[in-house]
Amino acid sequence: MYRHIEESQTLLINTQSQVLEAQKKEIIKFGFGQSPFLPPEFVIDSLTKATYHKEYSSVQGDAQLRENISKFHEKHNGLVIKPENILIAPGSKILLFSILMAFEKADVLIPAPAWVSYEPQTKLAGHNSIHLATKYEERWRVTSATIREATKRKEHKTTIMILNYPGNPDGLTYTEQELIEIAKVAREMDILVISDEIYGLLTYSGDHHSFAKYYPEKTITTTGLSKWCGAGGWRLGVAMLYDTVAPEFKKALIGIASETYSCAPTPVQIAARTAYKDFELIKSYLTYQNEILYKIGIFCTEKLNASNIKVHEPQGGFYIFPDFSTHKEALAKKGILTSIQLCEQLLKDTGVAILPATAFGFEEKYLAARLAFVDFETPGIGKEFDLNRDCPKVVSGIQKICDWITAM
Numbered sequence: 001m002y003r004h005i006e007e008s009q010t011l012l013i014n015t016q017s018q019v020l021e022a023q024k025k026e027i028i029k030f031g032f033g034q035s036p037f038l039p040p041e042f043v044i045d046s047l048t049k050a051t052y053h054k055e056y057s058s059v060q061g062d063a064q065l066r067e068n069i070s071k072f073h074e075k076h077n078g079l080v081i082k083p084e085n086i087l088i089a090p091g092s093k094i095l096l097f098s099i100l101m102a103f104e105k106a107d108v109l110i111p112a113p114a115w116v117s118y119e120p121q122t123k124l125a126g127h128n129s130i131h132l133a134t135k136y137e138e139r140w141r142v143t144s145a146t147i148r149e150a151t152k153r154k155e156h157k158t159t160i161m162i163l164n165y166p167g168n169p170d171g172l173t174y175t176e177q178e179l180i181e182i183a184k185v186a187r188e189m190d191i192l193v194i195s196d197e198i199y200g201l202l203t204y205s206g207d208h209h210s211f212a213k214y215y216p217e218k219t220i221t222t223t224g225l226s227k228w229c230g231a232g233g234w235r236l237g238v239a240m241l242y243d244t245v246a247p248e249f250k251k252a253l254i255g256i257a258s259e260t261y262s263c264a265p266t267p268v269q270i271a272a273r274t275a276y277k278d279f280e281l282i283k284s285y286l287t288y289q290n291e292i293l294y295k296i297g298i299f300c301t302e303k304l305n306a307s308n309i310k311v312h313e314p315q316g317g318f319y320i321f322p323d324f325s326t327h328k329e330a331l332a333k334k335g336i337l338t339s340i341q342l343c344e345q346l347l348k349d350t351g352v353a354i355l356p357a358t359a360f361g362f363e364e365k366y367l368a369a370r371l372a373f374v375d376f377e378t379p380g381i382g383k384e385f386d387l388n389r390d391c392p393k394v395v396s397g398i399q400k401i402c403d404w405i406t407a408m
């Protein structure tokens, strides 16, 4: 009678951690991917001043904000999107869902690993989901060969593919050449690409290439304030459509918005005008975050690799996706055969919370997990960052994982 839909596994691990915390156990929260950084002060000021704006905004979003976003992204990496093709919503999650809902029936190609919500959203929208398998050895990248192979399992006329980089859960990005290759096959097969670039501005090298530059005719880019601006709870997402978007498609998106969320909160849109006002003003804030995240990411991967836990150095965002398979036999002896058992036992034994690979599209016996290295206090912009002083929980959490696996 009811739809089968479980609570997001990201939130579930948080609940389990809270239960242990209530028993006064120290929990190191590597499970939930929330930015540890505060939004820039001038953006917070702008929100404070805008609270008296109690009116609804237009469904598509504040016109000044869309104008600012358009200029901001052009300055950031040369992505040119007209303000009239930008949609604002309470978070990019609902925009991703609205895009999927705008189609009657589609095949949706979803990489594995991929963010936890793509698959449930695809199913809720009544589409057919097709996994794009990737490998550790290929840095979890989708290749043109995988896409071609997957499209053999198509059931419908419309094909949508979701890309996400820098990635959640892997922290990895694509090279320009890899994007060109993917764009080639997408064009050949007439695939609508949703490029989830919510972590794009948190590319540590500062060199983020938007997929829409290589496939401008059919890419929708999604982003927002949640990650680069540390404002997940403010709920402001952005979708950037392509120039040649069919008017009926845009009408459907605005129709879905008007019948569901109505608009993003008006005060937040006004604060977002400030956040997106000038890319130059934001540059030092981004560099500050990226330098810290890079240092922590390298620390975590070096330590884990030294304990024979395979993991790639992250290139952006705040996640890594360690693979514990080299310890498979030792883990099996302790009755740990699945990634869920791995995470549950680790949490019980050490208080370290990570998320099992099953949440990211893997079969249950694949012994990997996502680790979000965000359990730390930020030192504040302009202040020197010291890993041991500022991130004691990250340092001890990683050490606990290494000790736990070594003792197996």
Ligand SMILES: Cc1ncc(COP(=O)(O)O)c(C=O)c1O
Binding pocket: 033, 090, 091, 092, 093, 094, 115, 164, 167, 168, 196, 198, 223, 224, 225, 226, 232, 235, 236, 237
């Ligand atoms: C890959 C990815 N896409 C989209 C989102 C949704 O972000 P929001 O709805 O806050 O814009 C998240 C949040 O965790 C994410 O990790």
